[in-house]
Amino acid sequence: MPLESPILLKNIPTPPWGEFADRKTLSYDDYVKADGYKSLDQAIGMEPKDIVEIVKAAELRGRGGAGFPAGMKWSFLPPQDGGQRFLAINCDESEPATFKDQVLTEFDPHLIIEGIAICMKACQLDTAYYYIRGEYHHHRVIFENAIAEAYANGVFGENSRMGKVNERWPNLYLQRGAGAYICGEETALLESLEGKRGWPRIKPPFPAVAGAFGRPTIINNVETLSMVVPVLANGADWFKSMGVGRPEGAPPNVPASFGPKLFGISGPVQRPGVYEDNLGVTLKTLVEDHCKGMIPGKQFKAAFHGGISMGVLDTTEYEAEMDFDIGKKYNNLGLGTACATIIPHDVSMVAMARNCARFYSHESCGQCTPCREGGNWLYKMLTRIEAGDGTMKDLDLLLEIASSMGSMPGTTICGLADGANWAV
Amino acid sequence: MAWITKQSGTIQIDRRDEPYLTAEIRKDFESRMFPRYPDKQACTIPLLHAIQDLHNWLPYQAIEEAADFLGLPASTVLDTATFYEEFFLEPRGKYTIWVCQSVSCEIMGNTKLVEKLSEKLGIGPHETTEDGRFTLMNVECIGACGGAPCALVNHKLHENLTADNVEQILDGLD
Numbered sequence: 001m002p003l004e005s006p007i008l009l010k011n012i013p014t015p016p017w018g019e020f021a022d023r024k025t026l027s028y029d030d031y032v033k034a035d036g037y038k039s040l041d042q043a044i045g046m047e048p049k050d051i052v053e054i055v056k057a058a059e060l061r062g063r064g065g066a067g068f069p070a071g072m073k074w075s076f077l078p079p080q081d082g083g084q085r086f087l088a089i090n091c092d093e094s095e096p097a098t099f100k101d102q103v104l105t106e107f108d109p110h111l112i113i114e115g116i117a118i119c120m121k122a123c124q125l126d127t128a129y130y131y132i133r134g135e136y137h138h139h140r141v142i143f144e145n146a147i148a149e150a151y152a153n154g155v156f157g158e159n160s161r162m163g164k165v166n167e168r169w170p171n172l173y174l175q176r177g178a179g180a181y182i183c184g185e186e187t188a189l190l191e192s193l194e195g196k197r198g199w200p201r202i203k204p205p206f207p208a209v210a211g212a213f214g215r216p217t218i219i220n221n222v223e224t225l226s227m228v229v230p231v232l233a234n235g236a237d238w239f240k241s242m243g244v245g246r247p248e249g250a251p252p253n254v255p256a257s258f259g260p261k262l263f264g265i266s267g268p269v270q271r272p273g274v275y276e277d278n279l280g281v282t283l284k285t286l287v288e289d290h291c292k293g294m295i296p297g298k299q300f301k302a303a304f305h306g307g308i309s310m311g312v313l314d315t316t317e318y319e320a321e322m323d324f325d326i327g328k329k330y331n332n333l334g335l336g337t338a339c340a341t342i343i344p345h346d347v348s349m350v351a352m353a354r355n356c357a358r359f360y361s362h363e364s365c366g367q368c369t370p371c372r373e374g375g376n377w378l379y380k381m382l383t384r385i386e387a388g389d390g391t392m393k394d395l396d397l398l399l400e401i402a403s404s405m406g407s408m409p410g411t412t413i414c415g416l417a418d419g420a421n422w423a424v
Numbered sequence: 425m426a427w428i429t430k431q432s433g434t435i436q437i438d439r440r441d442e443p444y445l446t447a448e449i450r451k452d453f454e455s456r457m458f459p460r461y462p463d464k465q466a467c468t469i470p471l472l473h474a475i476q477d478l479h480n481w482l483p484y485q486a487i488e489e490a491a492d493f494l495g496l497p498a499s500t501v502l503d504t505a506t507f508y509e510e511f512f513l514e515p516r517g518k519y520t521i522w523v524c525q526s527v528s529c530e531i532m533g534n535t536k537l538v539e540k541l542s543e544k545l546g547i548g549p550h551e552t553t554e555d556g557r558f559t560l561m562n563v564e565c566i567g568a569c570g571g572a573p574c575a576l577v578n579h580k581l582h583e584n585l586t587a588d589n590v591e592q593i594l595d596g597l598d
Binding site: 096173178179194265267268359362 | 460461462463465466467468469470472473494503504507508509510511522525526527528530531532563564565566567568569570571572576579580581
């Protein structure tokens with residue numbers, strides 16, 4: 001069933017409810033006029049643990065790529081001990097094909113800020129850092145401005161309407177990245193926040209226990225936190241009435257696909273962009289209805305359906321349901337960011353694999369040998385094959401390198417190597 | 425490639441008397457930025473951005489000044505600076521053109537764009553024109569896939585580029 005009305009994009013005109021051309025940034029006053037900050041007022045009157053319970057009951061899963069249940073993540077925090085506790089908001093959004101969080105940041109920054117404030121209250125986190133990728137220049141200016149408005153209207157700072165959180169006045173600061181894909185990995189993001197190279201950390205300890213500056217830290221994606229706002233206003237049951245829910249016969253402890261999701265579609269389609277629909281919408285619907293089909297003369301061949309790290313859907317999988325079970329059903333790495341790049345019939349898959357290999361070899365942080373060295377060799381060999389100089393031996397070698405790089409033998413600290421080797 | 429490091433022990437530093445880390449930046453960080461974090465090291469990236477925004481690149485002397493200001497060894501700050509693609513440890517052009525080369529942009533024809541730019545400017549990727557006006561960068565996804573192929577010229581995003589309109593954009597710069 002298609003989504004009846006936009007949820008996250010309520011204030012951001014999007015087909016079929018509105019036109020991209022009518023999008024404009026909502027100021028604090030615009031947002032309040034559109035019933036904004038009501039969920040925060042509601043949260044202020046609640047016990048923190050009750051807010052966490054609602055998010056848990058809604059089974060809201062992280063929208064950044066891993067799909068980890070947000071309420072569960074929040075409940076991993078240790079009890080307060082008098083020291084600082086942090087929230088890091090992940091707006092690094094560097095996964096190729098992904099451009100959903102920038103739409104929220106650019107047009108409805110106060111929705112995100114409200115979600116941040118609710119999370120700070122629920123988890124008793126006193127300081128939040130909005131980690132935005134370095135390349136988002138005009139988004140950064142817009143968000144800085146929105147933060148200033150939020151301070152001026154008593155959301156943060158001294159005499160915040162939330163009162164003291166974790167015995168301190170709550171603060172939200174913007175942190176500007178500087179061009180490194182790996183900083184979207186949660187522990188690399190923390191290292192970068194601390195002023196170091198973006199090198200992922202070995203877990204455990206998990207960030208909820210020892211994160212930024214060695215203190216308890218929650219890291220959530222922009223879309224996840226924004227979704228907390230309508231969930232709190234309308235309740236867990238409302239949220240769970242959308243999406244495809246749990247697969248038939250699955251026990252209740254299996255994470256499911258509830259709620260709407262942002263989908264960013266790019267490539268040779270008539271109207272590329274960021275759309276909202278229920279989890280479980282088919283890729284075909286997204287392309288044919290939302291994006292008005294392929295550009296004349298181009299045919300659908302395949303798609304990177306969740307950023308390039310998640311694998312591809314082939315021509316026969318055009319009608320795949322875009323939900324958290326897509327990995328199991330279609331034998332790929334998962335839903336990822338749910339932002340798809342469409343590959344047309346006249347683009348070579350070898351060229352695409354070469355593009356991905358170059359990306360991973362370039363963006364490897366260099367800590368672990370399999371990823372640092374393997375990525376570069378994959379790129380070199382795929383370049384050679386694309387040029388027509390490949391040998392049959394190259395294929396065996398490609399597979400050998402790829403299988404020693406990752407995808408579950410666990411040879412590296414983070415998942416970048418897993419993302420890199422699937423292409424082969 | 426963030427992990428490629430260069431020999432820095434024998435580097436000769438061109439020194440000048442006037443500091444790169446100006447009094448205004450110091451004041452701003454002391455009053456506004458330091459209180460944001462539990463320690464000063466966390467200000468490394470914001471401080472490098474502030475210095476680079478002013479001078480357009482990061483000379484080694486500036487790295488030393490930043491380290492001194494933050495109470496860190498210069499090698500620690502250099503270690504961080506060399507990891508990030510946005511920090512330039514060598515002079516660059518007045519305009520830096522960041523052309524995206526990731527999947528959506530490649531499918532939508534970014535190679536023609538790079539060819540056109542290279543031909544017009546007479547430089548390859550990661551090079552700077554002799555008159556110091558343009559630096560051309562081939563970069564990975566800049567997060568504007570809906571408008572592929574796309575590029576940033578300094579801080580301004582340009583979408584749906586073609587060989588023709590990219591030429592107009594360059595001609596429109598002062």
